[in-house]
Structures are given as structure tokens and as C-alpha cells.
Amino acid sequence: MEVRKPLSSNDGPRHHALTPLRMLRGLICLLVLLSTAFVMLVFCGFMTAVVLRLFSIHYSRKATSFFFGAWLSMWPFLFEKINKTKVVFSGESVPARERILLIANHRTEVDWMYLWDLALRKGCSGYIKYILKSSLMKLPVFGWGFHILEFISVERRWEIDESTLRQMLSTFKDSRDPLWLALFPEGTDFTEQKCTRNQKYAAENCLPVLNNVLLPKTKGFCACLEDLRATLDAVYDITIGYKYRCPSFLDNVFGVDPSEVHIHIRRIPLNDIPISEDDVATWLMETFRLKDQLLSDFYSQGHFSQQETEGGLSTMRCLVNSMVVIAFTITCLFLTFFSSIWFKIYVSSACAYLATATYFNMRPLPIFGIF
Numbered sequence: 001m002e003v004r005k006p007l008s009s010n011d012g013p014r015h016h017a018l019t020p021l022r023m024l025r026g027l028i029c030l031l032v033l034l035s036t037a038f039v040m041l042v043f044c045g046f047m048t049a050v051v052l053r054l055f056s057i058h059y060s061r062k063a064t065s066f067f068f069g070a071w072l073s074m075w076p077f078l079f080e081k082i083n084k085t086k087v088v089f090s091g092e093s094v095p096a097r098e099r100i101l102l103i104a105n106h107r108t109e110v111d112w113m114y115l116w117d118l119a120l121r122k123g124c125s126g127y128i129k130y131i132l133k134s135s136l137m138k139l140p141v142f143g144w145g146f147h148i149l150e151f152i153s154v155e156r157r158w159e160i161d162e163s164t165l166r167q168m169l170s171t172f173k174d175s176r177d178p179l180w181l182a183l184f185p186e187g188t189d190f191t192e193q194k195c196t197r198n199q200k201y202a203a204e205n206c207l208p209v210l211n212n213v214l215l216p217k218t219k220g221f222c223a224c225l226e227d228l229r230a231t232l233d234a235v236y237d238i239t240i241g242y243k244y245r246c247p248s249f250l251d252n253v254f255g256v257d258p259s260e261v262h263i264h265i266r267r268i269p270l271n272d273i274p275i276s277e278d279d280v281a282t283w284l285m286e287t288f289r290l291k292d293q294l295l296s297d298f299y300s301q302g303h304f305s306q307q308e309t310e311g312g313l314s315t316m317r318c319l320v321n322s323m324v325v326i327a328f329t330i331t332c333l334f335l336t337f338f339s340s341i342w343f344k345i346y347v348s349s350a351c352a353y354l355a356t357a358t359y360f361n362m363r364p365l366p367i368f369g370i371f
Contacts, residue, residue, distance in 0.1 A: 026254035069126025083255030185216035212295035
């Protein structure tokens with residue numbers, strides 16, 4: 001295992017102390033995110049992703065992405081503006097509004113959240129969809145959101161996941177729908193123990209011995225590329241590096257860590273990726289070998305090359321989005337508690353449906369087909 005050179009002390013604060021004020025601020029932010037998520041799901045998600053979907057999947061997705069794009073923008077606002085985490089983009093500056101398959105390394109449990117920072121800058125925060133482990137669908141309220149946003153849940157066993165994955169991919173082929181499909185080919189977050197097991201397996205099977213990433217699982221990526229290649233613009237190879245320390249979810253909430261997140265972007269045209277499954281698997285393995293070297297350089301130098309390829313977030317835009325979502329939440333909660341019994345029946349029915357649909361992975365199909 002490589003020895004990572006410590007970064008110099010003048011690179012900025014390495015760690016924020018968990019003060020009572022930070023803890024209180026974090027709890028308030030978490031409560032706001034949870035309550036706004038609940039209201040957006042019940043009053044917007046149910047109407048756009050269930051009722052409107054009976055008429056058109058395309059317009060259902062457009063409406064859902066509009067409302068939930070505003071809610072998702074609250075997370076980068078928390079990271080970059082409230083917690084003062086510095087997010088540094090490097091590599092290539094990519095076009096906005098492309099249909100892409102995105103692959104990234106999986107260093108910790110919150111990597112996927114920082115992809116929202118890039119998606120927001122490209123106007124695609126409401127269109128990003130993740131392939132994620134099925135246990136996350138059981139989270140209260142957030143699991144409903146993952147279902148409404150059409151995240152793909154997997155058991156991480158190909159014989160079980162193949163049919164589910166291909167069925168969902170078949171619904172993403174409409175080229176009118178912007179799409180960011182995010183996949184973590186390692187299948188699990190990186191730990192030293194998992195890395196050691198991977199290195200032993202790689203040495204025994206003549207595969208690259210990697211120090212900073214795990215060996216990628218190729219079947220899911222090959223299936224995504226095979227089913228969607230005709231409607232994609234590119235593949236984005238994302239490499240995420242954390243300066244000093246990898247954060248946990250609660251580190252993010254309380255603003256303790258990370259002090260800096262570095263995101264390296266490589267845009268790969270579809271023509272540069274082979275066709276056959278065996279060649280695609282070899283290409284993906286080589287991509288992760290290069291990613292491993294890129295991270296080695298990051299840990300020794302403290303940054304990726306070609307920094308600052310994306311601009312900063314607009315504080316005013318994020319603040320306005322957040323205030324609109326919060327005002328909408330307060331209004332809906334007031335109506336729920338003080339309005340007629342029929343309003344309460346609607347809320348209860350929407351919650352019952354969302355819980356059932358998430359548990360059984362059900363989505364309505366258009367039955368009217370008016371537009």
C-alpha cells in the first residue's frame with residue numbers, strides 16, 4: 001500500500017471542530033432537508049411522477065426534474081455555501097445538457113452527493129439518476145425520493161440484478177429526456193481491507209494491482225452502455241479526491257469535513273469505447289488503472305492538473321431556490337394541519353402510495369396517452 005505524502009500546513013484548514021453551534025446548525029439543516037423532501041414528495045412528486053405519468057412519461061419526467069432539481073440544489077448550497085467546503089473541478093470542461101453515462105470511483109458513502117455539485121452547474125440536477133444498493137431504498141422519506149427520481153436499486157448480484165437493470169434501462173431510451181445515469185463500478189466504497197483483498201485477487205488473476213481504487217465490476221457498465229449507446233452523447237469518467245480526510249454523511253451535515261473536494265472530469269466520446277462486451281470490460285479495467293494513477297498523483301501533490309474548469313455556484317440563485325422550497329413547505333404543512341379532512345386524506349393516501357410503490361418498485365404506465 002502506498003504511503004501518501006502529507007500536505008503542507010498552508011493549504012488551508014484540514015478539519016473543522018464539531019462545536020455546539022455547528023451541531024445545532026447541522027441538525028437544523030437536516031430537519032429542513034427532511035421536511036422539504038417530505039412535502040416535495042407528497043405535493044409535487046405524487047402529482048408529477050404518478051398522476052401526470054398516466055398521460056406521458058416524458059412530461060412526467062420534465063415536471064419531476066423541475067421541482068426536484070430545485071430541492072436537490074439545496075445540497076450543494078449546504079456543502080459549498082453553508083459548510084464552506086471548497087469544491088475544485090479539473091480536467092475537461094464538459095457541455096451542458098448532454099445525455100451521459102457517468103462512472104466514478106467510490107471512496108466513501110457521500111461521493112454520489114458531490115456529483116450534484118457538477119450536475120447543478122450543468123442544469124441537470126433533476127435528471128441525475130443513480131444505480132445504488134437496494135438497502136438505501138428503505139431509508140425513510142429519502143427512499144421515496146429515490147423511487148420518484150427513478151434511481152435503480154440493485155442487490156449487487158448479477159443473476160438477480162440483470163433483469164431489473166435492463167427493464168429500467170429500457171425506459172431511459174427517449175432521446176428527448178436529458179439523462180445523467182451515474183454508476184460506481186467498484187460496487188462498494190473503498191477501504192484498506194477491501195483494497196488488500198482486491199490486490200491479492202488481482203495478483204492471482206493477472207489483473208492490475210490497484211492502490212487507490214477497487215477492481216471495477218464490468219457487467220453493469222457493459223449493460224448500460226449496450227442498452228443506451230444509441231441515445232448517449234458521451235461517457236464521463238469522474239475521479240473524486242478528498243483532501244486530508246474522507247467524510248461521512250454526518251461530517252457533511254455538521255460541516256466538519258471535508259475541507260476540500262477535488263473532482264476530475266474526463267469526457268469520452270462513444271466512438272472511443274469498444275463495442276464487444278469483452279473489449280468494453282478491458283477498457284473499463286484500463287480506465288480504473290489510469291484512475292488509480294491519477295489518485296496517486298493527487299495524494300502526492302494535493303490537487304489534480306488543469307484546475308478550476310467549472311465556475312462557482314451562484315449564491316443568490318441557490319438562496320432563492322432554497323427560500324422558495326422552504327416557503328412552499330411551510331405553506332403545505334400549514335394546510336395539512338389546519339385545512340379540511342379531505343386535505344388530510346390526500347396526504348395520507350399519497351404517503352401510503354409512495355411507501356407501497358417504493359417497497360414493490362412500482363411505476364404507473366401511461367393509460368391515456370394524450371401528450
